[in-house]
Amino acid sequence: MAAAASSPxxxxxxxRRERGGKVAAAVHCGPRATVMAAPGQRALGWGxxxxxxxxxxxxxxxxxxxxxxxxxxxxxLTKDEEEMAALMGQIELEKSCxxxxxxxxxxxxxxxxxxKESGYDDVDEGPGKTVIMAQDLEEKWEQKFLQFEAAPRLxxxxxSNNRTSLDRRLxxxxxxxxxxxxxxxxxxxxxxxxxxxxxxxxxxxxRAMATVLGGHVQAKxxxxxxxxxxxxxxxxxIRTEDNLGAKVFFFKAFLQSSDLSQAELKRDCLxxxxxxxGGYLKAEYLKKVNRFLLDL
Amino acid sequence: xxAATARAGRxxxxxxxxxxxxxxxxxxxxxxxxxxxxxxxxxxxxxASLPMRAQxxxxxxxxxxxxxxxxxxxxxxxxxxxxxAAEMIPIExxxxxxxxxxxxxxRSLPPLSFEETERRVLLLxxxxxxxxxxxxxxxxAIQTLVEAQQEALKELRLESEELYQAAIKRDEQLFPFExxxxxYTPPLPGYDPPEGKCIDITKVYTQ
Numbered sequence: 001m002a003a004a005a006s007s008p009x010x011x012x013x014x015x016r017r018e019r020g021g022k023v024a025a026a027v028h029c030g031p032r033a034t035v036m037a038a039p040g041q042r043a044l045g046w047g048x049x050x051x052x053x054x055x056x057x058x059x060x061x062x063x064x065x066x067x068x069x070x071x072x073x074x075x076x077l078t079k080d081e082e083e084m085a086a087l088m089g090q091i092e093l094e095k096s097c098x099x100x101x102x103x104x105x106x107x108x109x110x111x112x113x114x115x116k117e118s119g120y121d122d123v124d125e126g127p128g129k130t131v132i133m134a135q136d137l138e139e140k141w142e143q144k145f146l147q148f149e150a151a152p153r154l155x156x157x158x159x160s161n162n163r164t165s166l167d168r169r170l171x172x173x174x175x176x177x178x179x180x181x182x183x184x185x186x187x188x189x190x191x192x193x194x195x196x197x198x199x200x201x202x203x204x205x206x207r208a209m210a211t212v213l214g215g216h217v218q219a220k221x222x223x224x225x226x227x228x229x230x231x232x233x234x235x236x237x238i239r240t241e242d243n244l245g246a247k248v249f250f251f252k253a254f255l256q257s258s259d260l261s262q263a264e265l266k267r268d269c270l271x272x273x274x275x276x277x278g279g280y281l282k283a284e285y286l287k288k289v290n291r292f293l294l295d296l
Numbered sequence: 297x298x299a300a301t302a303r304a305g306r307x308x309x310x311x312x313x314x315x316x317x318x319x320x321x322x323x324x325x326x327x328x329x330x331x332x333x334x335x336x337x338x339x340x341x342x343x344a345s346l347p348m349r350a351q352x353x354x355x356x357x358x359x360x361x362x363x364x365x366x367x368x369x370x371x372x373x374x375x376x377x378x379x380x381a382a383e384m385i386p387i388e389x390x391x392x393x394x395x396x397x398x399x400x401x402x403r404s405l406p407p408l409s410f411e412e413t414e415r416r417v418l419l420l421x422x423x424x425x426x427x428x429x430x431x432x433x434x435x436x437a438i439q440t441l442v443e444a445q446q447e448a449l450k451e452l453r454l455e456s457e458e459l460y461q462a463a464i465k466r467d468e469q470l471f472p473f474e475x476x477x478x479x480y481t482p483p484l485p486g487y488d489p490p491e492g493k494c495i496d497i498t499k500v501y502t503q
Contacts, residue, residue, distance in 0.1 A: 170482050228448050288444075
């Protein structure tokens with residue numbers, strides 16, 4: 001009967017009792033049961049076979065969006081991988097045959113060598129006639145390659161550890177974190193919004209994202225189903241029969257647009273990698289979030 | 297009779313030389329007896345000698361039969377050709393071009409030393425272990441992902457059936473999902489690629 005007695009750790013037992021209650025209610029209420037079917041209504045007793053009026057469940061629903069910026073460059077190779085790559089290159093070279101360019105190079109080297117041995121007195125090469133050797137071509141290509149400068153893999157944001165920029169850590173996933181007020185505390189969390197009746201949880205999460213980033217963000221949500229859930233009970237001070245706690249459902253989305261300069265940042269937000277999450281999120285919350293975040 | 301013959305002859309001549317029949321008939325003497333055609337053995341008996349049988353369709357029947365026989369022969373040939381197996385499209389990569397068939401292109405390299413072969417074998421073994429660990433870790437990660445999602449859906453179902461049903465609906469806009477993979481270096485801002493045209497010379501076969 002006393003549902004409020006259990007501590008947050010015994011969530012499973014509570015869930016089982018709830019499920020039993022809900023099934024009973026469903027059986028009794030039948031097709032007239034609406035969205036918020038009474039969770040067993042233990043106060044009314046199990047023997048009450050009438051259809052109870054739908055009372056709101058004690059859990060508040062939140063939809064949270066886990067917005068990921070996907071990596072833009074490849075991760076550096078580990079030592080094993082580098083050795084293997086070198087070996088593969090060697091084996092490929094050994095198994096290959098000569099290409100046209102290599103044959104041409106070999107023939108020209110032969111000619112040069114023969115000319116050196118026989119002396120420099122050959123009238124074959126007329127004055128002013130220049131022959132482009134394969135070696136010259138190679139040198140020309142090398143020069144051209146050295147002139148090209150690629151963008152650096154380690155950006156300025158990396159060096160200054162600017163966590164608000166999207167250019168940091170281009171080789172891993174970046175996750176959006178915002179500082180939101182929950183209860184009376186300001187916490188770092190994934191952007192979340194309370195569920196309003198009439199919308200799906202996915203749209204709740206998208207609304208949360210839009211409120212934080214301004215609505216011009218192109219993000220592809222991965223499906224209609226939530227990827228994770230975090231259930232917590234309110235502290236005893238505000239806990240009531242009807243207001244036990246909240247369930248936060250996480251949705252995943254990939255960021256499509258590469259720059260957010262047009263986005264008006266309503267609150268402080270950070271872009272962090274999975275390893276850095278520990279420094280911002282609470283332990284229980286972090287545990288749940290880590291389950292559905294891939295490490296790459 | 298003579299007049300009729302002459303008339304017939306004129307008409308026939310007219311029929312034979314249609315474009316300038318008028319000219320021909322103009323200089324032909326009106327009343328002279330003449331043979332309209334080589335079929336006309338005698339001037340008088342012209343009607344019988346002309347190849348105008350009472351049953352002109354006989355010739356057409358033979359024609360029709362011949363034509364039908366020709367058509368059947370053609371159809372048989374076509375069927376034979378169709379029944380023959382379609383020629384396979386050659387895979388360009390598996391066909392060695394002729395100019396590489398002589399052995400002049402074989403690379404001459406010194407044989408590998410014992411240490412080198414040993415090193416290679418050991419490295420390959422280390423690599424297989426590394427890849428196995430990586431694969432296991434990936435599978436474990438996917439397993440946790442799926443478990444987390446199942447848990448979330450269970451909790452959602454406890455909350456409300458309607459939201460649950462909305463959550464397990466298929467998302468039509470998710471697929472086809474396209475994404476450009478990561479490159480070795482990030483894109484250079486303001487890079488101007490050199491001008492050029494790419495001409496595709498791959499051979500296209502039709503079956």
